[in-house]
Amino acid sequence: MSLPSDFTWGFATASYQIEGATEKDGRGPSIWDTFCKIPGKIADKSDGSVACDSYNRTAEDIALLKQLGSKCYRFSLSWSRVIPIGGRNDPVNQAGLDHYRKFVDDLLDAGIEPFITLYHWDLPDGLEKRYGGLLNRTEFPLDYENYARVVFKAIPKCKNWITFNEPWCSSILGYSSGFFAPGHTSDRKKSPVGDSAREPWIVGHNLLLAHGRAVKVYREEFKPTDKGQIGITLNGDGVYPWDPEDPADVEAADRKIEFAISWFADPIYFGKYPDSMRKQLGDRLPEFTDEERALVKGSNDFYGMNHYTANYVKHKTTQPEEDDFLGNLETLFESKKGENIGEETQSFWLRPNPLGFRNLINWLSKRYGYPNIYVTENGTSIKGENDMPKEQILQDSFRTKYFRDYAKAMAEAVSEDGCNVKGYMAWSLMDNFEWAEGYETRFGCCYVDYENGQVRTPKESAKEMKGIFDALIK
């Protein structure tokens, strides 16, 4: 069991979760700045205004990456630092753009390969206010295309581009459950606006169009000279039928992946939505025009995979609810036989199950023709970590075991099953703003002391990562 010699590995973060400095150097507000101000949305009433202060500590973060042996680093850009209001006729903020250009130069000088995510959920609030942000099928893709072009032009040295992080989360958590910004949902106790039956599917469609536009621009205007690669990052969990003897559960397990992943990946690889989704959602799922289909089909140079956990899947026998987004099924932590999927963590949705990772890599590889895969996120929270004494947090045996087991499962998918995984980025370089969970849930391989000047200290998992990969890479 091994990984090829050119395999790259490192750590990942996202702008709003680590940068802070939300009002510095001309940055405009994003929908997360606005969302955090609404009472009741963030568990500990916090926001990203200081976070890990990474905007002011780029040298420190690069030194940390170097110390840990990281070969690559995935981070995201704050669109509203680059174009404060966001639109294609709005002014570009040179200071914001220069900051990221220098960061890339400095990473390369340190021998670390940058992976830039253009969009990790922090839409400029100006676009939300101007035309409803991601809900706008014509304006949003055009403004995103312009933003992408501005960035491609300014940072030709970056060779790895991710258009969107987890469009599933933007669509479902932003427009169905309302758990994430901008918080739309049909539940009027939670939000005065939203239509969970329709908006998530519209948003998903518009994200695909914007992705397609940015990829077209990169391929036509930049790739011939810059020679980089571009793709989207999708999230999805491993699946096991609740009752493997029941064909309806076996089918439901596949359908679960189709509703989570193939929703985006099928249009990108095949130019159409999965039949299972069309069947359940009917005309609530938008249709591609011929022009849109041509734009989206074939628009991945690589597949970005975010992966954390697995579930047992049980089919439902009732008609799907209007706001169902799972595919008319239940997800469970226990199988019919009483097997448990994995240990509890601090995140209600996350329980470690490394075999689910290997299985899903195989499922995706088979369906999409063995594409190059970069695992752009994988990691875990730990039950009660935030309340542990610092020494115990730094010991970090649960997280270290998680990474060891998941890296091994991935290496098996590569060397035993023939899947083409080319790189791996652990989530996350450091503890950070965990969205609606605030700072109480920690996902970092490095501990961040929020009470004492945001000092970073590597936990055991951060220190072990190099050893884990050195042992696997040929």
Ligand code: PNW
């Ligand atoms: C990912 N869920 O989000 C994100 O890309 C990161 O920004 C985030 O910090 C990380 O995972 C850990 O949560 C997810 O509810 C958030 O299933 C929620 C879910 C999945 C992924």
